[in-house]
Amino acid sequence: MARIPCYPDAAAMKHTAVLLLSCPDRKGLVAAIANFLLAHGANILHADQHQDAELGLFLMRVEWDLRGFALPVTDFSAEFAPIAQANQMVWRLAESARKPRMAIFVSRSDHCLADLLYRFRSEELHCEIPVIISNHEHARRLADAYGIPFRHIEISSESRHDAEKLQLAVLSEADVDFIVLARYMQILSAQFTARYPQRIINIHHSFLPAFHGARPYHRAFERGVKLIGVTSHYVTDKLDEGPIIEQDVVRISHRDSLEDLIRKGADLEKIVLSRAVRWHLDNRVLVYANRTVVFD
Amino acid sequence: MARIPCYPDAAAMKHTAVLLLSCPDRKGLVAAIANFLLAHGANILHADQHQDAELGLFLMRVEWDLRGFALPVTDFSAEFAPIAQANQMVWRLAESARKPRMAIFVSRSDHCLADLLYRFRSEELHCEIPVIISNHEHARRLADAYGIPFRHIEISSESRHDAEKLQLAVLSEADVDFIVLARYMQILSAQFTARYPQRIINIHHSFLPAFHGARPYHRAFERGVKLIGVTSHYVTDKLDEGPIIEQDVVRISHRDSLEDLIRKGADLEKIVLSRAVRWHLDNRVLVYANRTVVFD
C-alpha cells in the first residue's frame, strides 16, 4: 500500500529545528539561549522548560523555524559550544526534515505492529521504517502488505547470543536510529541495550511498577484489580525498570474474563505505544534520574 | 450541624431487602430463587448475578420491595434454609431500613474524614456513626462540629497491644458493624482484623499492588510514573493485600512536585473511599477468592 497522507497539513511540513538540553540550574540560562537564537534570526515556535528544584537541574526544549535562521545547521555545534560548555549543558539538535530510521521488533501478537504501520502509512509518524525483525514468521504478511523489509531471526535459549549478533548486524546495515519493541516477548541482553541507550522503546502490558515481568494480565486478573494499565518506557539493562514515557489505564470489572483483559489491554497498548513513539520522534522526551520529562 | 438531606428523593426511602449469596454453580439456581421470592409476593427491584466459570461459582444480589412481601424478615432464614442448604449457599440478608453502625479511624490527615462526615450529614451515606477513633487529637474539632463522639487513643510501639484492646472495647460498646480506616496510619494486628472480617475498609494511597507499604506517593514520585492511583480494599492480616473494592487514577506530569502528587491523590482518596463505603452500605460487595464482585 502506497503512503498517502491523511493529514493534509502535515504533508506541508514546516522545516524546523529542535534543541533539547539539560544542565545545572542557574540564573540567566533562558536569556543566554534566547539571545543566541535571536542573534541568528531564529523565529521561536515553541519553548518549554522545566526546573527540578530538588536536583538543581534545568531542562529545556526549544523549536524554531529554520526559514530565516542564519546559522547553517552544520555550524550550530561550533557556534553553540561556548554557551554549552560554560553552562555544562548536555544537548542535542534535531531537524524536522530528517526522518529518523525506526526498526520494529515484534513476536506473535501483531496489533501494535499493525497500528504503527497504519500510522506510518498515513504519515502520522514522521520516520522511515527500514526493517521489521521478528522471532516468528507471523508478522511477515503485515510487513509485506506495507512493503517493509522483514527479517525472521529465530531465538532459543542456546541461540540467544548469536541471534542478538545477527539482529545488531541487521540494525547496523539498515542504519537504524532507534528500536520499538512492539510486543516483543524476548529479553534483550545488557550488551544489546547498551548499544541503543534511551533509544529502545518498549510497551509493557501492566501499570508499572505493578506486575513487572511475565504474564501481567494473568496476575492482574488473579489480584482482582479494578483497572488495568500499560506502560511505555525506554529499555535499560534492568527489566521493566527503565524511564517511563507514558502510561494509561482502562477500567475492568468482575464481568471481564482474562480474555477481556487481554483485549481491552491490547487497545491501550496501541494508543500508549504510539504516543511514546510520536513523542520520541518529535524530540519531546528528555531523560534524567531514570525519569522522563515529556515536553508538550 | 444538624443532618439535612440534600437528596430529597433519598429521604423518602424505599423499604427494601437485599439478598447476597454465593454457591457452586448449577442449573436452576435463578429459577429456585425467583420462585421462592415470587411465592412470597416479592416485587423484585434489581437482580444481578455473576458466574465465575473457572471456579464454578454462582454469585447473586437481588433486591425487592418489602411492601407486599408476605414473609416477615424474621422468618426469612427458616423459610429460605431448605433452598440454601440444598445448594450450599453462603448468604446474608440486609434490610434498607436498618442503618449499619460505622466507626471511623483516622490519624492526622483528615480530608477523608471530612468528606465522609459531609456525605453522612447530607444523607448520601445511610448509616450511623457512633464513634470516631484517632491516635491524634487533630480530628476532634471535626467530630465536634458534626456532633460525633470522639475517642483519642494514643498508640506507641509498646502500647499497641493495650491500645487495640481499648479500641475493641470502644467498638463493642458502640455496637459497631464495620470500620472505615480514613487514612489511619497504624497497622492493625491479625487479632484485630480477625474480629471484623470483610468489615474493615481501608484507603491505600497507591494503585495496588504497586507501592504497597509506606510512603507510596514518595516512591511514585521517585519512579517517575505518569499516573498515580489509590485503592480501597477490605483489610486482612496481609498488609495491603486484601480484596480490592475500588481503584482510580489521576494523571500527573513532570511539572507536578511531590506536594502536587499528595494534593491530587487526596482528592482521589476521598472519591474512591466514599464509593467503597457506599457500595458496602448498599450491600453491593461480595468477596470471593480474595477478589470482589461489586454489583452495580
Add this chain to the structure above:
Amino acid sequence: MARIPCYPDAAAMKHTAVLLLSCPDRKGLVAAIANFLLAHGANILHADQHQDAELGLFLMRVEWDLRGFALPVTDFSAEFAPIAQANQMVWRLAESARKPRMAIFVSRSDHCLADLLYRFRSEELHCEIPVIISNHEHARRLADAYGIPFRHIEISSESRHDAEKLQLAVLSEADVDFIVLARYMQILSAQFTARYPQRIINIHHSFLPAFHGARPYHRAFERGVKLIGVTSHYVTDKLDEGPIIEQDVVRISHRDSLEDLIRKGADLEKIVLSRAVRWHLDNRVLVYANRTVVFD
C-alpha cells in the same frame, strides 16, 4: 491476508443463544423466564436485567449454553409465544453460531475502516463483511488487502436518490444484516434509515449532543473546550439524535492545534466505534425511549 485468530480461546467458540426482551414490568417475570429455560434444560451462562421504574419497563438479556438445551432453536418461537404474549414482550433470539453480515460505509478517512478490518481479521469481531461501500476510491486498497468486495458508488446532490437505490440493491444482494458508518460523510435519507431500524451504527466525532452536525472538531477548537469526545449511536431520521451506544472523551489543552484534535479524536473514534460494533454483535444493546441499555 488470511484470517488468523489472535485469541485462541475465542476460536473454540461456545455455542450459545441470547434472548433479548423488553416488556411492561410486573411480578414474576424473572421466574417465568427462568422456569421456561430450566424446563428445556438450559444452562444459563449470563443473565442481566434492568428495570426502568419511571417507564415501568422490564428489560432482560439472558445467554445460555445450547449444548444440553432440549429445544431446537427453530421451535423456540412457538414454545416461547405463550409467555411472550401473556407479558406483552418484544423479544429476539440470536445464536452465537450464526455470524451477522456487516456492511461498512466509508468516505475518505479510513482509520476506522482499517481498525475494523484488523479486528475482523484477528477474529475479535465475529461477523462476515460481505461488502464495503464508499463514495470515494480511496479505501479500495484496504478492501483489497483484506479481500473484501468493494463498491464505489459516487454521490452528488443530484445523484443522491439514485445512489441510495444502488446502495440498497448492493446491500440486499449481499444479504446484509446491519451497516456500520465508519466515518461516512454523507447523510442518509429517511427512506434509507427506515430500511435498517436500529441496524445502522454511526460514529460521530463529538460528544453529542454538543457539536452535532458538521465540522465538530473545528467548533470544539473554536469553543475552547478542555476535552473532546466521540459518540457512537444508531442512526435515525433525525441527524445525530439516535440512541447513543457509547461515548468517550480525551483531554486536550491550549497546546493542541486543530490537527492535534483531529488526530487525538481519530484514536478515540476507532475505540468507541469498535466497542459499539462488538456490543451490537454480542446482542448486548437494547433500545428503548431513544436510549440504550448496554448489558455488560
Add this chain to the structure above:
Amino acid sequence: MARIPCYPDAAAMKHTAVLLLSCPDRKGLVAAIANFLLAHGANILHADQHQDAELGLFLMRVEWDLRGFALPVTDFSAEFAPIAQANQMVWRLAESARKPRMAIFVSRSDHCLADLLYRFRSEELHCEIPVIISNHEHARRLADAYGIPFRHIEISSESRHDAEKLQLAVLSEADVDFIVLARYMQILSAQFTARYPQRIINIHHSFLPAFHGARPYHRAFERGVKLIGVTSHYVTDKLDEGPIIEQDVVRISHRDSLEDLIRKGADLEKIVLSRAVRWHLDNRVLVYANRTVVFD
C-alpha cells in the same frame, strides 16, 4: 475551626512574583523578557509560553523568586513599561505574598461550598474569604462553622435589581477581588458581570456546550448519554458561553438513576471547581478569544 495547614511545605511559602502577558507574536520576545528579568537579578522558577499561530499571539507566564530580585515590586510597572509598550503587551503582575479576596455565592446545594471551605481551612487555597452570599439561609451553618461572614440576600424576579445592588455593595465593602459561584442558581445581569470581568468563576453541571441552561442532569438523563460532565468557566453576559477553564466527565450507565447522575456529578463539580479556583489563584489562567490558556 481554626486554620491548620495540611501541607507543611506550603506553610513555608516562597515569596514569588508572577508575570502574565499577551501580545502580538514577533521575534525576540523571550529574549527581551528574559534579559529584563536577568538585569534585575531574577531567579526564574517557572516560565511557560504559548503561541497561537492562527491569531499571531504570544502568551507567557513567568514566575521568579523575589528574594534577590533587585527591583521593588512597586517600581516594576515603570521599569517594564518601555518593553510592554514597544510590544503592545497586555500584562499583569501578581505577588504570591498577597492573598486575593474571594467571595463565594451559593444557593441551596452546598457541596461545592463545603469543599472550598475545607480546602481553604487546610491552606490548599491561598486566599481570604471575606464573605459568603446566598439567596437562602441554608449555608449559614457552614459559614458559621468556618467563621466566615454570611449574608443572606433574597432574590425574586421583582427584587433582582435591588438584590444585585446590595450584593455589589457587600462585595465592595468586603474589598473582593473575584467571585466564585459555587452552585449559585441565579443568573447575574450584564451590569453585574461587567463589574468583574474574567473575575467571576462559575461551575456549570454539564459538559458545555452540551446542555447549557437549566436542568442539565435531567436533560442528560433524557438524552441517554454515557458520560456526564461539568464545566468551570468565567462568567460573561452570555449565559454559559464564557471562556472555559476546566472540564471533566464521569461515566454513567443505564443503571444510574437521575439521582445517581446528580450524586456523581456533585463529586465532579467539587473537583473541577476547586481546580479552576486554584489555577485562578495561582495566576495560571490567561483569557483570549473567549478561550483560556491554563499554564501548568
